[in-house]
Amino acid sequence: MSDPFVWSAEPPDPLYHAPPSEPPRYSRCFIDQSAVIGEGTYIWHFAVILAGVVIGDHSSVGAHAEIGRGSRIGAHTRIGHGVFLPAGTQIGHHVFIGPGVIAADDKYPRVEHPTYLAQPPQIDDYASIGAGAIILPGVHVGSGAVIGAGAIVTHDVSSHALVYGVPAREFPPDGDTLR
Numbered sequence: 001m002s003d004p005f006v007w008s009a010e011p012p013d014p015l016y017h018a019p020p021s022e023p024p025r026y027s028r029c030f031i032d033q034s035a036v037i038g039e040g041t042y043i044w045h046f047a048v049i050l051a052g053v054v055i056g057d058h059s060s061v062g063a064h065a066e067i068g069r070g071s072r073i074g075a076h077t078r079i080g081h082g083v084f085l086p087a088g089t090q091i092g093h094h095v096f097i098g099p100g101v102i103a104a105d106d107k108y109p110r111v112e113h114p115t116y117l118a119q120p121p122q123i124d125d126y127a128s129i130g131a132g133a134i135i136l137p138g139v140h141v142g143s144g145a146v147i148g149a150g151a152i153v154t155h156d157v158s159s160h161a162l163v164y165g166v167p168a169r170e171f172p173p174d175g176d177t178l179r
């Protein structure tokens with residue numbers, strides 16, 4: 001390890017030593033050696049990027065976020081501060097994941113669960129997830145969907161839908177009877 005600001009293995013990237021005018025692309029974070037981090041993507045302090053993760057170009061992962069094993073994140077996607085994404089999460093391009101968003105993958109969690117069945121979320125291109133939302137196991141968020149801050153998302157969200165509340169419900173975007 002050649003840089004004291006990175007705890008894990010050096011990412012295989014020639015831009016590793018950013019010019020002084022730019023923030024460092026990887027700082028005091030853990031990036032598993034097998035992870036692939038795209039060009040121009042920033043990983044902020046104390047983020048944890050586990051084995052087999054692939055992140056596209058020009059994305060960012062905020063401080064204290066954890067990206068589970070084998071997750072795939074597209075390009076131009078923003079993962080906010082303190083986000084938790086379980087193993088196998090699939091996230092598209094231009095996705096906004098607000099600070100404190102948590103996605104779960106085990107509906108009935110137990111230590112050493114004998115019938116553990118991982119159900120990671122899938123979040124499609126251009127979706128936006130508001131701060132502090134919780135995405136329950138197996139939920140599929142369609143492209144361009146918007147999830148309000150603090151929502152608990154228990155069912156799939158259609159493309160371009162707006163949902164919020166606890167549990168999250170869909171609200172029409174044009175201000176009719178529900179708004």
Ligand SMILES: CC(C)(COP(=O)(O)OP(=O)(O)OC[C@H]1O[C@@H](n2cnc3c(N)ncnc32)[C@H](O)[C@@H]1OP(=O)(O)O)[C@@H](O)C(=O)NCCC(=O)NCCS
Pocket residue numbers: 098099129130131132146147148149150151163164165179
């Ligand atoms: C969901 C959201 C997009 C709705 O915006 P909007 O369509 O402009 O809705 P309005 O602000 O007009 O609110 C409509 C109603 O829904 C309620 N509401 C709005 N957002 C809500 C939310 N996240 N959870 C529960 N209720 C919400 C409002 O109180 C209002 O109810 P009222 O008519 O009884 O007062 C927005 O409020 C939101 O949560 N954005 C995410 C913000 C965020 O987390 N950004 C990332 C971090 S910077």
